[in-house]
Amino acid sequence: MADILKLDHVTKTFRGGVVAVDDISLDIREGEFLTMLGPSGCGKTTTLRMIGGFEYPDSGSIMLDGKDVTDAPPYHRPVNMMFQDFALFPHMSVAANIGYGLKIAGMPRAQIDERVKEMLGMIELPQMAERLPTQLSNGQRQRVALARALVRHPRILLLDEPMSALDAKLKEAMQVELKHIHARIGITFIMVTHDQTEAMIMSDRIIVMRSGRIEQIGSPTELYDRPASAYVADFLGTSNMVPVTVTRSGDHVVARAGQASFRIARHAGALADGAAMTMFIRPEKIRLGASDEGNTFSGDVREVFFSGNAVRIDLDIGAGQIVMVHHQLDTALGDAGLPAAGDTVTCSVKPETISLFDSAEAAAVAAGGGAA
Amino acid sequence: MNHARRRKLGFWMLFSAPMLWWITVLLVPYLIMLSISFYSRQFPFHVPDFQFGNYLILLEDSQYWTVLLRSVKVSVLVSLLAFGMGYPLAYFLAFKVQSERLRLFLYVATIVPLWVSYLLRAYTWKTILGSEGILNSFLMWIGILDEPSTLFLYNEFAMVVTMAYIFTPFMVMPIYASLEKIPRSLIEASKDLGSARFGTFWRITLPLTMPGVLAGFTFTFGLSVGDFVSPLLVGGPYSNMISNVIATQFGMAMNWPLGAALGVVMLFIVLGVITASDKLERAGRLNLG
Numbered sequence: 001m002a003d004i005l006k007l008d009h010v011t012k013t014f015r016g017g018v019v020a021v022d023d024i025s026l027d028i029r030e031g032e033f034l035t036m037l038g039p040s041g042c043g044k045t046t047t048l049r050m051i052g053g054f055e056y057p058d059s060g061s062i063m064l065d066g067k068d069v070t071d072a073p074p075y076h077r078p079v080n081m082m083f084q085d086f087a088l089f090p091h092m093s094v095a096a097n098i099g100y101g102l103k104i105a106g107m108p109r110a111q112i113d114e115r116v117k118e119m120l121g122m123i124e125l126p127q128m129a130e131r132l133p134t135q136l137s138n139g140q141r142q143r144v145a146l147a148r149a150l151v152r153h154p155r156i157l158l159l160d161e162p163m164s165a166l167d168a169k170l171k172e173a174m175q176v177e178l179k180h181i182h183a184r185i186g187i188t189f190i191m192v193t194h195d196q197t198e199a200m201i202m203s204d205r206i207i208v209m210r211s212g213r214i215e216q217i218g219s220p221t222e223l224y225d226r227p228a229s230a231y232v233a234d235f236l237g238t239s240n241m242v243p244v245t246v247t248r249s250g251d252h253v254v255a256r257a258g259q260a261s262f263r264i265a266r267h268a269g270a271l272a273d274g275a276a277m278t279m280f281i282r283p284e285k286i287r288l289g290a291s292d293e294g295n296t297f298s299g300d301v302r303e304v305f306f307s308g309n310a311v312r313i314d315l316d317i318g319a320g321q322i323v324m325v326h327h328q329l330d331t332a333l334g335d336a337g338l339p340a341a342g343d344t345v346t347c348s349v350k351p352e353t354i355s356l357f358d359s360a361e362a363a364a365v366a367a368g369g370g371a372a
Numbered sequence: 373m374n375h376a377r378r379r380k381l382g383f384w385m386l387f388s389a390p391m392l393w394w395i396t397v398l399l400v401p402y403l404i405m406l407s408i409s410f411y412s413r414q415f416p417f418h419v420p421d422f423q424f425g426n427y428l429i430l431l432e433d434s435q436y437w438t439v440l441l442r443s444v445k446v447s448v449l450v451s452l453l454a455f456g457m458g459y460p461l462a463y464f465l466a467f468k469v470q471s472e473r474l475r476l477f478l479y480v481a482t483i484v485p486l487w488v489s490y491l492l493r494a495y496t497w498k499t500i501l502g503s504e505g506i507l508n509s510f511l512m513w514i515g516i517l518d519e520p521s522t523l524f525l526y527n528e529f530a531m532v533v534t535m536a537y538i539f540t541p542f543m544v545m546p547i548y549a550s551l552e553k554i555p556r557s558l559i560e561a562s563k564d565l566g567s568a569r570f571g572t573f574w575r576i577t578l579p580l581t582m583p584g585v586l587a588g589f590t591f592t593f594g595l596s597v598g599d600f601v602s603p604l605l606v607g608g609p610y611s612n613m614i615s616n617v618i619a620t621q622f623g624m625a626m627n628w629p630l631g632a633a634l635g636v637v638m639l640f641i642v643l644g645v646i647t648a649s650d651k652l653e654r655a656g657r658l659n660l661g
Contacts, residue, residue, distance in 0.1 A: 052564060073563065075566045075568050080564055081560075081561070087557035088561075089562070089576060104566040152565070
């Protein structure tokens with residue numbers, strides 16, 4: 001796929017010296033659904049606003065379709081934004097809101113009406129044309145905002161925290177719907193969110209941002225399964241963070257925690273023998289029962305949390321180290337039922353699902369540098 | 373004592389004072405004025421009566437019409453001038469000033485003249501516009517005038533300038549308040565959809581500040597039309613406004629009934645303006661939530 005947008009060493013510093021975006025370079029592909037993910041203050045919104053033309057970079061350039069738009073005002077870029085608060089014009093009807101961009105562009109009245117009708121059909125609100133925004137529900141307002149942003153056929157649609165004003169149920173429905181609309185119209189979507197689930201559900205690619213920089217770019221599965229840093233591992237999903245001592249044996253690395261030892265398939269960078277590091281294991285990657293192809297270890301059951309379709313078991317693997325196991329109950333429970341506190345259970349985890357990170361880094365992430 | 377009675381008692385305790393105030397200093401005087409306007413004049417004073425002679429005089433004698441029209445004209449000009457100065461100022465304060473402290477400083481600087489005596493501020497313009505005044509001195513210094521001009525002071529122009537200066541804060545405040553309420557995302561959305569600065573102002577900002585503009589016009593018009601001091605200080609002998617005529621009727625002319633009739637007419641003019649602006653405001657009332 002061709003690149004539609006190119007950010008080249010873009011930096012933005014706000015008054016008071018806060019560096020919001022710090023030397024970001026980024027290529028965005030035509031037609032993809034890209035999400036910038038990170039906690040508040042990580043620079044994701046500022047980056048989006050620079051793409052939209054609402055902020056201008058201090059240095060670096062932004063190229064859209066090969067054209068330099070770094071300093072172009074919003075009304076001179078073929079990019080539209082869906083605002084976090086929807087920003088519907090309160091003194092205009094739904095139809096006038098949707099048709100606004102076309103009217104500015106000088107489209108004849110009849111054609112505008114036609115397009116507005118079409119958009120109202122797309123967002124499934126054909127009866128709402130004459131309503132005022134205040135007479136709509138939050139979900140309806142969002143649809144109108146979406147229609148208004150898409151009516152001009154922008155090259156890129158920007159979505160600033162699109163679900164933050166919606167309740168949980170509506171949020172899920174809209175996530176699916178937005179994804180469908182993206183697939184249908186084929187426009188490039190760039191979304192900003194702090195919600196990792198939302199990012200994973202909707203995106204083709206995710207950019208995890210931290211303190212104005214890009215921490216990692218990749219597909220949701222890449223980021224989830226092969227996080228490049230403790231920060232990314234912690235931000236996406238849940239992980240057991242286990243302090244370990246590592247030794248190198250042959251072509252692989254062995255990490256020891258308590259009485260258990262884990263073979264680890266991959267680790268980027270140098271490793272000193274006997275170094276203290278932190279091992280990240282996703283709770284759902286741990287299987288109950290021994291396995292030939294994985295690391296087998298055992299622990300004492302501390303607590304069991306049954307939630308119908310799944311069970312969470314907290315295991316003590318020695319030296320007071322608790323490892324959380326998330327077990328999907330995909331078959332009926334046998335006569336033995338669930339393990340009980342005090343039982344000793346054997347588990348296994350595949351080497352390629354384990355990540356190793358620097359302990360100081362992991363500690364910083366655990367202390368609150370991570371997910372919201 | 374039961375709950376309902378307690379509530380009733382609370383209601384009366386809370387509202388009896390303001391209601392008493394309202395009745396004694398507003399309602400009763402209005403009624404007195406209204407009834408005196410029907411009295412007949414009997415030199416050297418007036419006697420209770422119920423006749424429309426005073427209103428007939430107002431209709432027949434063109435000098436009252438002239439003054440009334442002048443009052444309205446001057447007030448409209450004052451409002452327009454105050455709007456012309458006040459809207460850009462409010463816009464600058466609300467949108468262009470980045471520093472919160474500077475904004476506060478400028479806003480206070482706009483309002484602070486209201487704390488200075490009205491008379492003093494009107495006098496200031498005497499010293500600016502007078503034949504020995506700053507404006508004349510300046511124009512002579514740069515060589516535009518050879519001798520002081522008397523054109524600046526003691527006419528309607530001087531009145532309009534003075535009142536516009538004094539009442540502009542009343543235009544700035546409501547407009548500033550309505551500008552402040554506009555979410556910045558609306559401005560951005562408009563630009564995002566292709567509308568440049570002026571188009572965005574015309575289609576989004578101005579319509580959304582109409583309630584503030586209407587309030588500003590109502591304030592400045594209402595304050596100007598009843599103004600008594602500016603005509604006296606800077607208006608000169610041929611720029612009487614309605615209040616000056618009323619004052620004369622109650623004072624030198626000793627014609628209370630006619631003065632009261634003029635007062636009633638003016639009251640209705642102002643009420644009409646307020647009602648109209650309220651209607652307009654309601655028609656366009658929006659929730660910026």
